[in-house]
Amino acid sequence: MSDAFRSEDMADSAAVQRLLEAVDLPIGRWDRQARLTFCNPPYLRWAKRSAQDLLGYTLAELFGPDAWARARDAFAQAFNGQVADYERLLTHLHPPRWGRVQVFPERTAQGEIVAVYTIAFDIHNDVVLAEALRRSNWMLEQHMRNAPWGVVETDGDLRVTRWSPAAEALLGYSSEQSLGLACLDRGVSLDELAGWQGVLQSIRAGELQSTVVQRPHQRPDGQNIWTEWTLSALRDPAGSMVSLLCFVRDVSDQVRRQARLLREAEYDALTGVLSRRAIMQRLDAALERRQPGELLAVCFVDLDGFKPVNDRLGHHEGDRLLKHVAQALAASVRGDDVVGRLGGDEFVVVGLLRSERDAERLAEKLVHAVRKASENTHAQVLVTASVGVAMVPQHASNNFDLLQRADDAMYVAKRGGKNRWAICQNPEPQATPLLVTPAWE
16 A cells, blocks of 8 residues: 555554545545544545645645634534534635535544544535525525515415515515515405406416506505506426516506596597597497487587687687586586587587487587577677487488588588577488477577
8 A cells, every 4th residue: 555545543444445545535534633644545636735745734734724714613523523514615726616524533442533534525516506596696685675666475375475675665564564474465455356366366376477467555554556566477397386476566656647648538628528539439339339229319519600709809718618618518418428529619419318309309408508608608709509410220320420410410500590400310411401490599
């Protein structure tokens, strides 16, 4: 055997020495002064030194005080009869690598501990990967803590496992009040509860993988906000949900802005009645909703003598009159009827009626309402209305033809002297509508 492996203090048999030499891991034997008394061939390769440069030297002398500081406690445990281990960066390697060193005692036949053995394992890749994962998790945690969105995570049973500070600030509940609880439906109104729970169960069952939901949320302080939840499920190979990641943000301003834009698109900015687009949509909806036997009437209202108001009194007064006319028309109809402004001084009223006589009464009320609105607004300039009426199914079957027939009938009323209404009598454009003069003239 080479001098590299001889030691007068060795208590092992030749068979044990051969075994230690055959193991493809660095193995060293250290006496009670932490001097190296034996090492196998892999230890020489690992230490990158010859046996003469290693044997008889302490661990601190061989690898420095920092190495001994890392090993001291494990050596002490081994000399007390325990198996211990420690990790350190092996700086004698180039480039340095992380290793784990296991330390275990050597006992004589009488049970006395006379030395310890060390076995070194290369764990560099594991340490690097673990550090990368730790740093990645740390960065993710910092991002989640600092993100403007609240972060909520649950397990497969929808119990909360993460509740970020932003989620606390946004939803009003602390992490202590949330962790471990199945509380994603907290703050949801009764009207929204069934739909929200349905979404969660669909994700949990695998019917949805991810989705975005906007819903109102009531904070514990009573404040109501609109929230947007981005939900994404993590599943195991069998398809079962193991985690649900939720990003939640406050979209109250966005919802209010959308509602305002929708209202502006639906209602005429000047008069407050329905806009041209909205009245046509309501007309389409009424045509679809109409049941057999029901009569759908469209009244086309055009003001008579409106231009002189603008010319003599100014556009400001003209706008004021249009507002009053719109209010008067809206006050003249039933709750289910709708009033809209097509533009300029043209208005439309849509209603589901029971008979043609009801359509006549409605047209007469509209004519009267416009005249009274004008008298109450500008006594010096009288504005009246010419109203044309067309109905489904008598005169048309679609919104365009229906509006056209009502417009034709309105012009008949104008030609008949204005301040009156006329009902279309035939779907043919050339037909002459029925002309009626209001009773008060």
